[in-house]
Amino acid sequence: MTENISKRILDKIRASDNPVAVKIFLQKMLFFEHAHADEPRVHYTDHYDEEIVICMKKYGDDTNDDR
Amino acid sequence: MRDNIPYRLSIRKSDRSEYERLQEKDSPLRDRANKDLFMMAMITGFCENNKVKLDARDGFIFDHYLTPKDLTVMKAIAIAESDSLSILLDKRQVYSIAEEYATGGILLLKNEIFGGDYGSYAKRLESKIIEKHREIFESSPCSEKKSDS
Amino acid sequence: MMIDSLTLKNYRQYKDERIVFYSENNDRNFIVIQGTTGSGKTNILNAITWCLYGKELHLEKSKGLPIYNTGLMDELKPENLVNTEVELRLRDDENGIIIITRKLNLRKSENGEIRIVPSSFSNSEDGSEIMMQREVDRDIVTIEGPEYFVNMMIPEKLEEYFFFDGERLDKYFTKTSSENIQEAVFRISQLELFEKLISHLDDRKKDLRKKVCSLSSKAETVREELEIYEKSIKDAKEDRDRHVRDLRDAEAKEKEYSDKLRTNPNARKLEEEWLELTRDLDQIDSRIKKNQNNKFNYLLELTPPLFCRDAIITAKKKIEEREDSGQIPPDYKKGFLERLLEQGNCICGEDISQDAIDNTHRMEIESLLRKCDDITDITKELITENANMRSLLDGLGEFKKRHSEYINEFKEFEEERRTKSERLLIVEEDKKGLDIEQINTWENKLDEYRKIKENLIKEIAKKENRIEDADKKAKSLEKTLNEELKKKGKGEEAQKGIAFCEDCLKAAEDIKKGIMDDLRSEIEEKTRKHFLDLIWKKETYKDIKIDGDYNISVIHQSGFEGLGTLSAGERQVLALSFMAALNSVSGFNVPIVIDTPLARLGREPKKNIAKNLPNYLEGKQVTLLVTEEEYTSEVRDNLSDHVGKEYRILFEQKEIGSDAKVIPYER
Numbered sequence: 001m002t003e004n005i006s007k008r009i010l011d012k013i014r015a016s017d018n019p020v021a022v023k024i025f026l027q028k029m030l031f032f033e034h035a036h037a038d039e040p041r042v043h044y045t046d047h048y049d050e051e052i053v054i055c056m057k058k059y060g061d062d063t064n065d066d067r
Numbered sequence: 068m069r070d071n072i073p074y075r076l077s078i079r080k081s082d083r084s085e086y087e088r089l090q091e092k093d094s095p096l097r098d099r100a101n102k103d104l105f106m107m108a109m110i111t112g113f114c115e116n117n118k119v120k121l122d123a124r125d126g127f128i129f130d131h132y133l134t135p136k137d138l139t140v141m142k143a144i145a146i147a148e149s150d151s152l153s154i155l156l157d158k159r160q161v162y163s164i165a166e167e168y169a170t171g172g173i174l175l176l177k178n179e180i181f182g183g184d185y186g187s188y189a190k191r192l193e194s195k196i197i198e199k200h201r202e203i204f205e206s207s208p209c210s211e212k213k214s215d216s
Numbered sequence: 217m218m219i220d221s222l223t224l225k226n227y228r229q230y231k232d233e234r235i236v237f238y239s240e241n242n243d244r245n246f247i248v249i250q251g252t253t254g255s256g257k258t259n260i261l262n263a264i265t266w267c268l269y270g271k272e273l274h275l276e277k278s279k280g281l282p283i284y285n286t287g288l289m290d291e292l293k294p295e296n297l298v299n300t301e302v303e304l305r306l307r308d309d310e311n312g313i314i315i316i317t318r319k320l321n322l323r324k325s326e327n328g329e330i331r332i333v334p335s336s337f338s339n340s341e342d343g344s345e346i347m348m349q350r351e352v353d354r355d356i357v358t359i360e361g362p363e364y365f366v367n368m369m370i371p372e373k374l375e376e377y378f379f380f381d382g383e384r385l386d387k388y389f390t391k392t393s394s395e396n397i398q399e400a401v402f403r404i405s406q407l408e409l410f411e412k413l414i415s416h417l418d419d420r421k422k423d424l425r426k427k428v429c430s431l432s433s434k435a436e437t438v439r440e441e442l443e444i445y446e447k448s449i450k451d452a453k454e455d456r457d458r459h460v461r462d463l464r465d466a467e468a469k470e471k472e473y474s475d476k477l478r479t480n481p482n483a484r485k486l487e488e489e490w491l492e493l494t495r496d497l498d499q500i501d502s503r504i505k506k507n508q509n510n511k512f513n514y515l516l517e518l519t520p521p522l523f524c525r526d527a528i529i530t531a532k533k534k535i536e537e538r539e540d541s542g543q544i545p546p547d548y549k550k551g552f553l554e555r556l557l558e559q560g561n562c563i564c565g566e567d568i569s570q571d572a573i574d575n576t577h578r579m580e581i582e583s584l585l586r587k588c589d590d591i592t593d594i595t596k597e598l599i600t601e602n603a604n605m606r607s608l609l610d611g612l613g614e615f616k617k618r619h620s621e622y623i624n625e626f627k628e629f630e631e632e633r634r635t636k637s638e639r640l641l642i643v644e645e646d647k648k649g650l651d652i653e654q655i656n657t658w659e660n661k662l663d664e665y666r667k668i669k670e671n672l673i674k675e676i677a678k679k680e681n682r683i684e685d686a687d688k689k690a691k692s693l694e695k696t697l698n699e700e701l702k703k704k705g706k707g708e709e710a711q712k713g714i715a716f717c718e719d720c721l722k723a724a725e726d727i728k729k730g731i732m733d734d735l736r737s738e739i740e741e742k743t744r745k746h747f748l749d750l751i752w753k754k755e756t757y758k759d760i761k762i763d764g765d766y767n768i769s770v771i772h773q774s775g776f777e778g779l780g781t782l783s784a785g786e787r788q789v790l791a792l793s794f795m796a797a798l799n800s801v802s803g804f805n806v807p808i809v810i811d812t813p814l815a816r817l818g819r820e821p822k823k824n825i826a827k828n829l830p831n832y833l834e835g836k837q838v839t840l841l842v843t844e845e846e847y848t849s850e851v852r853d854n855l856s857d858h859v860g861k862e863y864r865i866l867f868e869q870k871e872i873g874s875d876a877k878v879i880p881y882e883r
Contacts, residue, residue: 006406008801012731018723025720026413026727033409033416037368048420056716095512103516110520113527139604140520140528147527152534152591152598189512196515199522200615 021059025051074130076105076162078169080123085173094180095188102132106140109165111179112172113144118164119171130162141165217369218245218807218837220305220313224263226285226322227300229256229867229876237807237839238307239860246830246858247839249878250847251865256876257841261379261811267302267318269372270340274381274811283342284322284330287873294326297333300344306369309805313351316366320344339363370806374403377798378806382788382813398766401735405802410728414721421717422446428701428710435700438693445690449683456679463672466665473662475780483655486647493640500633507629511622518615521608532605535598538591544599546592553585736762739797743768746793746832751786752820760790768794785817792825796832807837814846822846826854 013026028051036042078086089096089104096104105128112118133141145154145161154160180188219237224230237247251257262272272283284300292298300320307313320342321333334343348362359365370378402408422443429439477483521528538544556562557578560569568578591598701711744760747770751757757778759771770790772778782790792813799808813829814822829838840855862881868874 006802008734009406009409009727009731012727012734016723016727016730019719021716022720022723025716026724029413029417030409033412034406037409044416045420045423048416052420052713052716056712099516106520107516110523114523135604136517136608137520139601139608140524142601143528143531143605144524146531146534152531152538152594153589155594155597155601156590189508189515192515192519193511196518196522196615197619200612203522203525204613204616 019059021055024059025055028055074158074162075126076128076130076169077121077124077166078105078127078173079119079121080125082170082173083125085177086127088177089180096180100132102128102137105165105169106137108173108176109141109144109169110172111176112168112170115172115175117171117175118167121166121170130158144168217309217805218307219247219264219809219839220307221303222260222263222305223301223303224260225301225303226288226298227263227266227302228259228281228283228285229874230259230263230878231285231288231875233876233878235260235863235878237837237861241860244858244860245833245835245837246855247837247861247863248842248847248852248855248859248881249839249863249865250842250844250881251867251876252843255865255867256874257843257865258381258811260839260841261381261809263302264304264809265375265379266344267304267316267346268366268370269375270318270338270342270344270346271372273375274379282330283320285873285875287870287875289322289324289330290872292324294324294328297321297323306807314369315349315351315356316362317347317349318344319347370804371403374802374804377795377802378804379809380795381811382792383811383815401732401739401766401798405731405735407728407731410724414724414728417717417721417724421714421721424710424713424717425697428714429697432700435697438697438700442690442693442697445686445693449686449690452679452682452686456676456683459672459676459679463669463676466669466672470662470665470669471780473658473665476658477655477662482646483650483652484659486643486650487652487656490640490643490647493636493643497633497636497640500629500636504626504629504633507622507626511619511626514618514622518612522612522615525609525612528605528608532602532609535602535605538598539602543589543592545595546588548584548588549592549595550585550588550590551593553581553588557581557585733764735801736764736766738801739794742797742800742832743790743794746796746828747790749828750789750793750821750825752818752824753786760793785821788813788816789821789825792829793832796829799833799836805836807839808833809839809841811841812843812846813840814842814851819848819850822848823850823854826851830855830858 009030010027013023013030016023018026029048032044032047032051036044086101086104086108088094090099091097096107099107130138141161141164142155145164146152148154148164149160179191221234221236221238223234225232235249239245239247249257249260258274259272261274265271265273266283284298289298299322301317303315303317305313305315319335321335323331323333325331332343335345338345340346346362346366348359348365349356350359351357425439429435535544557568560567560572562568562577562581566577567573568575568581570578572578740760740762743762747760748754748757756773757770758773759769761769761771763769768779768790770778770782772781814825817825863878864881866877866879868876
């Protein structure tokens with residue numbers, strides 16, 4: 001299977017001037033959306049809520065871009 | 068002269084077809100009344116001095132269709148022809164002269180009309196009239212007064 | 217990814233054909249299939265889309281014809297089951313093989329009717345079934361959910377950017393091109409994922425906010441009000457965006473009709489003038505006819521008196537002589553005297569009968585009678601005729617005047633006729649080639665679209681005001697809400713979550729916009745480069761621009777905008793350049809199939825494109841479906857270094873159905 005979140009999008013996120021937490025959250029949620037692109041009703045609420053908490057907690061104070 | 072008894076001016080029986088020809092679609096006189104055709108034939112005959120007696124008579128027009136102008140012309144011709152005003156006493160004689168001139172003129176008229184191209188009879192007539200008028204009125208300095216003499 | 221092979225069984229013109237696309241030489245990434253129109257060329261493209269999506273997306277010429285091969289079905293015995301099948305073998309970047317097969321079951325009934333037997337496992341409108349398999353170490357593994365995976369590999373929404381009809385390409389730039397480009401860029405860049413992310417995240421933010429606000433009644437009230445405003449902003453933005461799209465469409469239509477009318481600005485006036493002139497000329501003709509008739513009547517009336525003038529003068533003279541001599545009017549009329557003698561009584565009362573004693577009186581009367589002229593009985597007539605003759609002669613004198621009147625009137629009419637006829641010729645010349653009805657329709661349409669535009673501009677302004685107003689209120693409410701929550705010091709965690717969501721939302725919007733801008737700029741650059749390389753009028757155009765609203769401009773050397781003046785061939789080159797640019801930025805490595813890429817192009821452009829296209833589509837497998845007219849020897853030579861496989865369609869129209877075979881190309 002081809003990875004089809006285009007490289008362009010991922011590079012743009014990484015290169016952006018945003019906190020690490022935000023970058024990681026965006027990448028994760030994009031993959032999630034892509035993986036469930038064709039499902040008519042996907043339960044995103046729980047997944048989003050979890051990741052918001054995770055990213056905030058885990059990377060909230062991180063300014064390091066290495067993630 | 069005209070009494071109350073209507074008179075039918077006649078044409079030669081064999082000339083009926085010539086008059087009918089003058090009323091066909093391609094004739095410039097197609098819309099004219101019989102009396103106009105008769106008058107034109109009569110004038111043509113008079114101008115050519117061609118009088119022809121009628122052998123077989125064919126009633127053509129009633130005299131009450133003739134206008135005063137038509138009658139005046141016929142009378143003038145009759146007076147000039149007979150050299151006497153007394154001819155007016157007998158309308159039959161006046162009409163007879165008219166009939167004979169018409170008989171003498173009908174074929175000439177027909178040839179005049181159909182001899183040239185269609186539509187040009189009007190022009191030819193116009194030219195003839197202009198020329199005749201010029202002849203009469205412009206040939207001498209007193210030409211305009213000629214009618215008074 | 218590339219097409220390895222395509223097998224067609226009982227599909228349209230094809231009874232059983234296998235076309236091999238794959239060539240081991242990576243540099244030879246072009247496949248050429250040549251066929252005449254109607255031979256089954258475009259149906260190769262249709263077969264591919266049917267196999268992938270269950271839809272034949274390029275069906276124009278074959279519309280109305282059944283999907284199966286009619287000849288084959290005719291030979292089939294009744295009550296037999298058969299199917300239409302297309303197998304597409306794809307080779308991925310690791311040389312793995314993916315086999316996609318679509319089948320449509322058919323049955324021939326007793327009476328010869330062919331019916332589709334829909335599959336119970338079908339998700340397609342036509343009842344066909346798709347199967348997807350992968351070759352893994354000589355094993356064939358079936359992949360569940362084939363539709364999903366197909367769409368992941370080659371999304372149907374983007375199909376037209378990889379499998380396209382060269383004859384449809386040029387329409388791309390005559391419509392609202394900016395809208396199309398924006399949509400294309402959006403789709404190709406997968407930014408819809410961002411849209412989903414933003415939508416879902418916004419939803420979570422609202423939810424979090426709701427939770428926090430539920431801890432304070434005032435905060436809850438403010439939050440509810442805020443949500444109402446946020447919704448109204450969203451709705452107003454949607455309406456506004458819709459109006460903007462409609463406005464673009466209306467502008468495009470306005471331009472379309474305006475361009476059409478540009479060469480015919482006075483069509484209506486010309487038509488009105490033409491009608492007026494023809495009416496006038498008819499009237500003048502009537503008048504001329506009447507003039508000629510009247511003149512002829514006059515001449516006919518004049519003829520007798522004119523040509524008998526001498527006779528009239530003679531007659532008149534005779535009458536006047538009698539008048540001069542006193543005979544007219546006479547003292548006595550003959551008839552009168554005759555009646556007197558007959559009656560036997562004179563008017564004086566004397567007896568003048570034959571038996572009268574004194575016959576002197578009678579003898580006097582008889583003497584008078586003898587002297588009396590016959591004409592005395594017609595004196596009145598003679599006097600009348602004298603007057604008539606004078607009148608006729610006077611009438612002759614008027615001939616010149618009256619004749620001139622007719623002539624002058626005729627000349628006036630003729631002059632008027634000549635002037636109007638000349639003008640009519642000019643108007644007719646101007647009108648030539650104009651379809652007045654068509655032009656009136658265009659003018660009406662132009663007015664219509666102008667009105668629509670006006671209304672839309674007003675609506676857009678209204679919506680923007682509403683958005684601005686609601687935005688201000690929403691911001692103020694948000695401020696109030698945050699202050700309220702801080703005051704209460706409640707739901708700190710949730711508030712942090714809300715802030716985080718807002719940061720992510722802003723970042724997502726910015727990144728989305730940034731990507732769109734980058735793509736636009738990249739596409740612009742690539743389109744420009746391709747176009748200027750491919751276009752044969754090298755000195756005519758100097759630049760291509762795609763602005764922030766995705767309006768495409770072709771800049772002429774002299775600086776003016778030249779998009780509207782491109783010929784069909786030039787538009788084709790622009791479209792090909794654009795598609796090549798889109799493909800290279802899409803991030804999808806999907807094989808490209810182009811049907812009729814070189815139609816409507818002259819010799820030089822064909823050669824040029826054949827030479828340069830491989831460079832623009834480097835690394836991608838490109839299949840060209842061409843006609844003989846397109847595939848000239850020059851084009852063939854220019855492509856030859858890149859062509860891995862070359863075929864010709866051998867087509868035979870049979871009594872029932874047709875048969876197409878794909879055979880190796882031989883000149």
